[in-house]
Amino acid sequence: MMTKPDGLEQCPDCGAWLPPASEGAIHRYIGASPACWAIFSALVNAGEPPLAPHPLIALLPDAYAAQHPGVPSAQAVQSVAVHLLTLYGVLECNVAPEQTLWIRQRAVRGAAIERHVRFVWLTPPDFAGSPTVADITAKELPAARTEQAIHYIEAVWNLWAQRHQPTIAAWYQRYVIDTP
Numbered sequence: 001m002m003t004k005p006d007g008l009e010q011c012p013d014c015g016a017w018l019p020p021a022s023e024g025a026i027h028r029y030i031g032a033s034p035a036c037w038a039i040f041s042a043l044v045n046a047g048e049p050p051l052a053p054h055p056l057i058a059l060l061p062d063a064y065a066a067q068h069p070g071v072p073s074a075q076a077v078q079s080v081a082v083h084l085l086t087l088y089g090v091l092e093c094n095v096a097p098e099q100t101l102w103i104r105q106r107a108v109r110g111a112a113i114e115r116h117v118r119f120v121w122l123t124p125p126d127f128a129g130s131p132t133v134a135d136i137t138a139k140e141l142p143a144a145r146t147e148q149a150i151h152y153i154e155a156v157w158n159l160w161a162q163r164h165q166p167t168i169a170a171w172y173q174r175y176v177i178d179t180p
């Protein structure tokens, strides 16, 4: 771990060093630092700074959640699994990015009790040195930000895939593709 630069706080999940957020809003089961979450929130929810349109931008929330898995809980297990299944479906199985709702709905359909034993916690990859959302917003132009966003999405997925693609592929086949 590098020496902490003056005044900056490190996001525990993606490792980004950022000035502390003025407001301490955090997500309930995503593990990001408040400053990292604020950047993601502005980018995705408020469109600030703007991105150039691209179909894969729809995966930004999935990549962010997958890079910020937090700590194991039933809710985090399901959340991370659904985001990974969405990334897998689009990036590896050619599902259209605008059809990811189908993956999400398939992945969590059925009774709540059964859902809670469907997925398990996967040990997250090491995201040290991987791109962060701050790298996206650091670009000056919308087209460059979108290019960086797609690089970010693919980098996050590739790190997960190196460790867990067989498991994610098996979940996808069983819970998204196969009809019960």
Ligand SMILES: [Zn+2]
Binding pocket: 011, 012, 013, 014, 015, 016, 032, 033, 036, 037, 068, 132
């Ligand atoms: Zn982060």
